[in-house]
Amino acid sequence: MSDYSNLFQSYDMRGMALPHRIVMAPMTRSRAGEGDVQGEMNAEYYAQRASAALIVTEGVQPSLDGKGYCRTPGVHTDEQVAGWKLVTDAVHAKGGRIVCQLMHAGRIAHPLNKSGGNIVSASAVQAGGQMFTMQEGPQDHPVPHALTTDEVKATIAEFRHAGECIQRAGFDGVELHAGQGYLPMQFMSPNVNQRDDEYGGSVANRVRFPIEIMEQLVDVMGADRVGIRIAPGNTFNDVKDENPDETYTALLQGIRPLNPVYLHVVTPFPHMAYNVPENMTDLCRNNFDGTLIRNGGYSAESADAAVASGEADLVAFGKMFLANPDLPKRFETGAELNEWDMDTFYAPGPKGYIDYPALEG
Numbered sequence: 001m002s003d004y005s006n007l008f009q010s011y012d013m014r015g016m017a018l019p020h021r022i023v024m025a026p027m028t029r030s031r032a033g034e035g036d037v038q039g040e041m042n043a044e045y046y047a048q049r050a051s052a053a054l055i056v057t058e059g060v061q062p063s064l065d066g067k068g069y070c071r072t073p074g075v076h077t078d079e080q081v082a083g084w085k086l087v088t089d090a091v092h093a094k095g096g097r098i099v100c101q102l103m104h105a106g107r108i109a110h111p112l113n114k115s116g117g118n119i120v121s122a123s124a125v126q127a128g129g130q131m132f133t134m135q136e137g138p139q140d141h142p143v144p145h146a147l148t149t150d151e152v153k154a155t156i157a158e159f160r161h162a163g164e165c166i167q168r169a170g171f172d173g174v175e176l177h178a179g180q181g182y183l184p185m186q187f188m189s190p191n192v193n194q195r196d197d198e199y200g201g202s203v204a205n206r207v208r209f210p211i212e213i214m215e216q217l218v219d220v221m222g223a224d225r226v227g228i229r230i231a232p233g234n235t236f237n238d239v240k241d242e243n244p245d246e247t248y249t250a251l252l253q254g255i256r257p258l259n260p261v262y263l264h265v266v267t268p269f270p271h272m273a274y275n276v277p278e279n280m281t282d283l284c285r286n287n288f289d290g291t292l293i294r295n296g297g298y299s300a301e302s303a304d305a306a307v308a309s310g311e312a313d314l315v316a317f318g319k320m321f322l323a324n325p326d327l328p329k330r331f332e333t334g335a336e337l338n339e340w341d342m343d344t345f346y347a348p349g350p351k352g353y354i355d356y357p358a359l360e361g
């Protein structure tokens, strides 16, 4: 047996009783069916991982405009709600808890990956790098359409509608993805946001878009069911911010009165890091009152230490959870871990999805 006693303390997340501190991080798996709908196979994948303290789903688009990658699920049509209901029921039947990550890809998209919808961003600034498409392989990102002020407000309304769908699908909550260079982070990043209306320019204006989305989600689901994910200092998907400390202080101060239940912070890997706040824990703890989830390269040892020191209340694991459906049990017993297979991260079908073995018994 291993002694990760901090990681295995129970935790009360505003009435949600978590048996330990090990969260499953959101991971796009590109295995939705026709109409961007989840089905039985997806329900099995998540149910296999129901021993997580909390499952955060893969990024889910709140609208057709929000879709960037191939075969990602949505949560804005009745069929999609019904598909997700299979997932939430399967996880709940095994005693788990699951929140839906709302991810609007914005300019990180390609028309070949979606059947209609627009490719939008804060400004008409093309992202560097390429986007994978099934039909033609990697392609340049297109120049996005710069949302007008009215369209920004309509996009926020789409998030509200998605929140209502998430509620109907039986989720335990929602996480707004405001990291990794997707639409909310595109608004927060000066190299993408060149607007001169109330959503651009000053730091207060750049953080307005995610704050207004959070207002809508809290209004629909209640503060105890709404979290947000951020990645200060992450340059992934060609975003750049000279002063993330200032930007994220403003964001966290802006959402503080809404009192969302958790803040999920991704520490960027070194090759993607730029001006990462020196003391991320202080930044979060001084400006946010709820639960702090940390993620990015943690091991059981470092996660246990993070909980002990107050660096985190909960720690999310990505790749390890992908490859180990029973990760908490493996940490607890000191069992060997399965290795992940990158070739099947985003490949369609069951291989590398629902066939990672659990421990016997």
Ligand SMILES: Cc1cc2nc3c(=O)[nH]c(=O)nc-3n(C[C@H](O)[C@H](O)[C@H](O)COP(=O)(O)O)c2cc1C
Residues within 6 Å of the ligand: 025, 026, 027, 028, 029, 058, 059, 101, 103, 177, 179, 180, 229, 266, 295, 296, 297, 298, 316, 317, 318, 319, 320, 345, 346
């Ligand atoms: C296959 C894969 C897909 C991912 N998709 C998402 C996603 O949809 N949303 C998100 O916020 N992060 C996504 N991530 C990032 C993970 O949530 C996590 O931040 C990253 O894997 C680092 O954690 P780890 O070191 O424990 O794996 C993805 C990571 C992987 C490996």
